[in-house]
Amino acid sequence: MKLTDDNEEVTMNGTREVETAEEDISSPCSLVIEAFPVKRSIIVGYALTSKKIKSFLQPKLEGLARNKGILFVAIDQNRPLSEQGPFDIVLHKQIGKEWRRILEEFRLAHPDVTVLDPPDAILHLRNRQSMLQCVADMNLSDSYGRVGVPKQLVIKRDASSIPEAVNKAGLRLPLVAKPLVADGSAKSHELSLAYDQHAVLKLEPPLVLQEFVNHGGVLFKVYIVGEAIRVVRRFSLPDVSRRELSEAAGVFRFPRVSCAAASADDADLDPNIAVNNVLILVAELPPRPLLERLAKELRRGLGLRLFNLDIIREHGTRDRFYVIDINYFPGYGKMPEYEHVFTDFLLSVIQSQCKKRALADQY
Ligand SMILES: Nc1ncnc2c1ncn2[C@@H]1O[C@H](COP(=O)(O)OP(=O)(O)OP(=O)(O)O)[C@@H](O)[C@H]1O
Ligand SMILES: O=P(O)(O)O[C@H]1[C@H](OP(=O)(O)O)[C@@H](OP(=O)(O)O)[C@@H](O)[C@@H](O)[C@@H]1OP(=O)(O)O
Ligand SMILES: [Mg+2]
Ligand SMILES: [Mg+2]
Numbered sequence: 001m002k003l004t005d006d007n008e009e010v011t012m013n014g015t016r017e018v019e020t021a022e023e024d025i026s027s028p029c030s031l032v033i034e035a036f037p038v039k040r041s042i043i044v045g046y047a048l049t050s051k052k053i054k055s056f057l058q059p060k061l062e063g064l065a066r067n068k069g070i071l072f073v074a075i076d077q078n079r080p081l082s083e084q085g086p087f088d089i090v091l092h093k094q095i096g097k098e099w100r101r102i103l104e105e106f107r108l109a110h111p112d113v114t115v116l117d118p119p120d121a122i123l124h125l126r127n128r129q130s131m132l133q134c135v136a137d138m139n140l141s142d143s144y145g146r147v148g149v150p151k152q153l154v155i156k157r158d159a160s161s162i163p164e165a166v167n168k169a170g171l172r173l174p175l176v177a178k179p180l181v182a183d184g185s186a187k188s189h190e191l192s193l194a195y196d197q198h199a200v201l202k203l204e205p206p207l208v209l210q211e212f213v214n215h216g217g218v219l220f221k222v223y224i225v226g227e228a229i230r231v232v233r234r235f236s237l238p239d240v241s242r243r244e245l246s247e248a249a250g251v252f253r254f255p256r257v258s259c260a261a262a263s264a265d266d267a268d269l270d271p272n273i274a275v276n277n278v279l280i281l282v283a284e285l286p287p288r289p290l291l292e293r294l295a296k297e298l299r300r301g302l303g304l305r306l307f308n309l310d311i312i313r314e315h316g317t318r319d320r321f322y323v324i325d326i327n328y329f330p331g332y333g334k335m336p337e338y339e340h341v342f343t344d345f346l347l348s349v350i351q352s353q354c355k356k357r358a359l360a361d362q363y
Contacts, residue, residue, distance in 0.1 A: 028088055029354035031069040032347050042350050045087040047075040047094055048329075055333040064339045070346055081106045089349055090115045093329040095122055095183065112357070114349050117328070121303035125328045128182050128208045129154050134301040135294075135323045144290040145319030147311070152210040154180060159201050162209070166197040172211050173197065174240050177251070180206035182327075189256055193237070195248040202251055213322050214239035215312035216282035222291055223308045223335040226345040229295050230335050231285050233265045239315055281318050286311060290321070304328065305345075308335075 028042040044065075048056065062072060075084060075092075081102055090113060092103070100119040107115050125131050132149040140147040153169050155162055166175070177192045177200060193212060194200045200209065219236040222229060237254065299305060308330040314320040332338045 027354070027357075028069065028350055029357070032351040032354060042070045042088045042346065043085060044070060044072050044089045044091055044346060045075045045085055046072055047077060047090070047092040047099070049093065052093055052329070055331055058333060058339070061339045061342065065343050065346070068343050068347060070343060082109060085113075086110075087113050088353070089113065089346060092116070093122075095119065095126055112353065114353060116306055116349075117304045122328045124302060125304075125307070125326055126181060126183055128178050128180055128325075131182065131326050132323060134298060135326075138294075138297050138301070140290075140294055140297065142290065142293070144287040145321055147290065147294055147321045147323060150176075150211040150213050150322050150324060152208050155200075155205045155207050155209060156180075157205055159203065159205055162200045163197040166200070166209065171209065174212045174245060175200065176210045176212050177203050178208045178210060180208055190253065192251045192253045193240075194251045195245060196250070199249060199251045210324070212237075212240060213312060213324075214315040215322075216280070216315045218283045219310050219312045219324075220286055221308055221310055221330075222286075222295065223330065223332065223338075224295050224299065224306070225332070225335075225338075225341050226305045226348060228341045228345060229291055230337070230341065231291065232334070232336065233283060233285070236312065280316055281313060282315070286313065286321055287319075294323075298326075302326075 028040050031042060046053075046057070057072060065072060072091075073085075073087070075081065075090070077099070087110075090103070090106070092099075092115070094100075100123075103115060103119050106113070107118070124134075129152075132152075135147065136149050138147070151169070151171055153165055153171055155165065173195060175194045175197070177194055179188045179190065182188050192203060194203075194209070215236065217236050217238045219234050221232050221234055223232070294309075294311075298307075298309070306329050308327050309323050310325040311321050311323050314322065332342060335341070
């Protein structure tokens with residue numbers, strides 16, 4: 001399926017405390033590769049919002065990291081990046097134009113430093129249309145299930161064209177209306193459910209109109225940190241019955257249903273519900289091999305290592321899944337064992353840097 005962008009087509013900073021060995025401070029490789037005699041800390045520079053610092057840079061993470069030889073150092077965005085550090089890894093969640101330019105320049109000047117992740121790749125997730133294109137192109141289907149994206153339509157400007165565009169595209173009601181731009185602002189998370197296509201006229205483009213897929217009120221958040229995958233359950237919007245759809249009209253603006261307060265992992269959920277003697281899966285986690293394939297393809301396709309995705313199982317099916325949202329550098333603080341997963345990941349990044357350097361030295 002092609003997700004197009006016109007109205008008609010469907011688709012869709014800080015002081016450095018570096019513990020250095022006296023003989024050489026050039027490489028942290030001894031921390032990850034025994035053959036290297038040089039010892040110094042791994043320096044991870046970070047440029048994150050204060051909200052992210054609070055939720056992610058928890059004392060437990062910093063403590064564990066320190067034990068593994070990793071130091072987090074705040075990047076001062078008011079000073080030239082090259083005058084800071086030196087860094088081994090730069091961790092950031094910023095998408096401003098100026099920051100992108102600074103990082104790109106930095107990457108060219110310091111190819112040995114791993115920037116997590118490349119700003120251009122992150123930009124892909126800033127638009128709810130390009131965000132899901134990779135999943136749509138993948139067309140993932142195997143013996144464990146099928147993964148797609150809900151049918152969607154992009155409304156760039158003219159809200160008056162919506163009813164006709166919805167008809168033409170054959171979108172089924174109800175529709176989830178989402179701001180096209182997903183830039184992390186409060187506004188970009190203001191979603192609505194539209195029971196009839198005329199109701200959408202009240203909404204402000206640019207937006208994405210997405211078919212609402214009944215999924216039993218439970219969604220799965222799949223966190224990806226390099227090669228590692230962790231899945232959690234969250235409560236989600238309840239199903240919309242045919243009857244409710246025939247009786248309801250207008251738009252219903254809904255709050256952020258899938259935030260931590262609504263963790264469904266702590267709830268006593270029966271993974272299976274029997275309806276007319278037919279077993280219906282609601283809360284059973286998606287099959288691991290399917291998620292592994294999906295994560296692998298997304299890592300490659302998006303060129304990202306730090307993200308999560310929201311995936312739902314179509315109610316009444318065992319193996320029909322839809323990806324509805326992908327977020328860059330999500331709320332890892334809510335991911336089980338994130339401290340271990342994240343620090344191991346940082347060590348693996350250094351390990352591949354060291355291997356590359358060792359190879360380059362041979363030639
Ligand atoms: N197509 C859909 N079908 C059914 N439910 C949906 C659909 N799209 C969104 N939802 C519901 O709305 C919630 C918010 O949607 P979405 O995840 O796209 O928004 P977001 O603001 O990007 O969220 P996040 O906080 O995860 O970044 C989902 O978690 C899910 O409960
Ligand atoms: O902290 P941030 O500002 O990055 O907020 C992110 C939030 O993490 P938090 O829970 O730590 O707030 C994420 O939650 P989970 O998916 O992991 O539940 C998710 O909602 C992202 O979409 C948010 O990023 P945004 O889309 O707003 O840029
Ligand atoms: Mg989401
Ligand atoms: Mg999102």
